[in-house]
Amino acid sequence: MKQFTSLYRNAYGGLSQEAWMLALVMFINRSGSMVLPFLSIYVTGPLGFSVEQAGIILGAFGLGAIAGSFLGGWLSDKIGQFYVQFLSLFVGGFLFLFIPLFTNFVSLALAIFIASTVIECLRPANSASVAIYARPENVTRAFSLNRMALNLGFSIGPALGGLLATFSYEWLFIADGLTCIAASFLFFFYFRNKNPRNEAPQQNKAAAIVEESPYRDRPFLLFIALCSLFAMVFFQLFNTLPLYYREVYALPEWRIGTLLGLNGLIVFTVEMVLVYLLEKRFKLWRIIVVGCLLNGLSFLLLNLTSGAYMLYVSIFLLSMAEVLAMPFMVSFIVQRAGERKRGAYLGLYSFSFALAFVVAPYLGTQLVSHFGFSTLWWILGGISAFTALGFYLIAPGLLKGRPKATEQEAVPLDLPAV
Secondary structure, eight states: OHHHHHHHHHHHTTOOHHHHHHHHHHHHHHHTOOHHHHHHHHHHTTSOOOHHHHHHHHHHHHHHHHHHHHHHHHHHHHHOHHHHHHHHHHHHHHHHHHGGGOOSHHHHHHHHHHHHHHHHTHHHHHHHHHHHHSOGGGHHHHHHHHHHHHHHHHHHHHHHHHHHHTTOTHHHHHHHHHHHHHHHHHHHHHHTTOOOSSOOOOOOHHHHHHHTOGGGOHHHHHHHHHHHHHHHHHGGGTTHHHHHHHHTTOOOHHHHHHHHHHHHHHHHHHHHHHHHHHTTTSOHHHHHHHHHHHHHHHHHHHHHOOSHHHHHHHHHHHHHHHHHHHHHHHHHHHHHHHHHHHHHHHHHHHHHHHHHHHHHHHHHHHHHHHHOHHHHHHHHHHHHHHHHHHHHHHHHHHTTTOOOOOGGGOOOOOOOOO
């Protein structure tokens, strides 16, 4: 027990007060993440849309995430990360309050896209804040703190959302909007007079990217394609899995929220410890391969066995797949990129996940609509096996001759979610 607590104490000790406040802002924001996990149920239930239409609306959310990522980065350079974060949280919160007014398919899809675009502007601006407000010696751990806050918040948001949905789905949008607005006020009043600790000097990054573009690195592009396939399978957690819980097992909303929230709780509890232990003992690509296999197995179990208890086993395996694959994908890419190309490489990785977030709901709901959940789970298992094989064949050669990344190089990224 002393060793266990020591791991967490060493991981989070010495972080700046600003880093903790940024994590608190993200925790409040993510604790209100009640719309996305229940969006597919909301549009197919109270609104009476088809499963295919639900996939399109979820895809609109993903398109907004892509647009917001680019827009947030551009605005951060133009008006500064402080204003982008405040306006994203404040305006995005108010937009969520009005979404229940849109019950027409086209208007709802457009409203979801606009709200997602605004709220996702937060991500690049928040990443910039973490980098400039953290102490120079532990920037990476400040990013890790943010990721832990996000996962802890996601363990709470869906569970509370499930309870609220038993009364009215409109309360999901109200709670999501109010937590965004509350986070915006906390951020504004704490950071309005704060000066950056270690703002990086301006560099000619564009020249470096042109000279050594990841788009010319063909083995890396294959690696990125495999990352996107992994994400398309994993993102069924937000899309078809809630529908499966309701339509096959007839679970009430509060139990669906508890199952989805369990994912964030598991990741929050074990990720830092497992990453710390495994990275010292195994090659990165081996850990990623295991994560891909667990990703598929979590869905295959739904076909191979029955019983409500297996739903918890499945979500546990899916959470372990996230823990084993995602952090090590980022570390792998950092080592492949080197110092000069890191931003371009990580940017392409982030885009691949955002693209998967758009494609996953459409493909998943189309397959369910035409062939059923059982067929979808078999296909996801096959995709995961193919992805694991691809990493097994491609990844070992990508790091030959590359220096091992240091702690300061391993910058974790988070997923697009509200």
